[in-house]
Amino acid sequence: MEHFDTDDVRTYMLDDDGRIPNNPTFPLLVYPGAIPTGDDPVGFCKSRLGDNGWAGTWVNGVFDYHHYHSNTHEFLGVVAGRAKLALGGPEGVELEVEAGDAVVLPAGTGHKRLESSSDFRVVGAYPGGQSYDMNTGAPDERPEVVDNIRRVGPPDKDPLFGDAGPLVDIWGSV
Numbered sequence: 001m002e003h004f005d006t007d008d009v010r011t012y013m014l015d016d017d018g019r020i021p022n023n024p025t026f027p028l029l030v031y032p033g034a035i036p037t038g039d040d041p042v043g044f045c046k047s048r049l050g051d052n053g054w055a056g057t058w059v060n061g062v063f064d065y066h067h068y069h070s071n072t073h074e075f076l077g078v079v080a081g082r083a084k085l086a087l088g089g090p091e092g093v094e095l096e097v098e099a100g101d102a103v104v105l106p107a108g109t110g111h112k113r114l115e116s117s118s119d120f121r122v123v124g125a126y127p128g129g130q131s132y133d134m135n136t137g138a139p140d141e142r143p144e145v146v147d148n149i150r151r152v153g154p155p156d157k158d159p160l161f162g163d164a165g166p167l168v169d170i171w172g173s174v
Contacts, residue, residue: 009030009170012092014109015091017090017092020137025150027106028104029104029166030101031104033101037100054157056130062122066086066112068110070133071133072126073152074126077103078097078099078121078122081121083096084096084097089137104167108149108152133145155171
């Protein structure tokens, strides 16, 4: 698991739909099967995230309404169960995720749980332990959130793979 092929990562550039801004610079990243699903996937995630400067970790699900954070990127590591997520808002993409998958949401990327198994759980974190804001696409959130999103640069390290991970390779070339 020390090496994860960047070719396995799926990327999605999501457009601003007028409600959910998404990110004009960085694509959404999906790492299928990047997290070992053995004895302690939560411990694995927390250890890797901590080693790579992603902090503020939490374990829970994903809200069942569209929301996004304009001031930080977010890591979601699926440690149990499966779910269908709406990513990028109502006009974005619907993706199935399952235990072992990881998703990196660039600042501004909408996310919502559409359905899930009863045991669905994710480990979440933010680069540098950044405190996040909560936005839902209300008209009064703009233009401040759009300005916030543009100011959020790439993290120094990939959340799971550090200096040589897919995030560094993909976002570093943008």
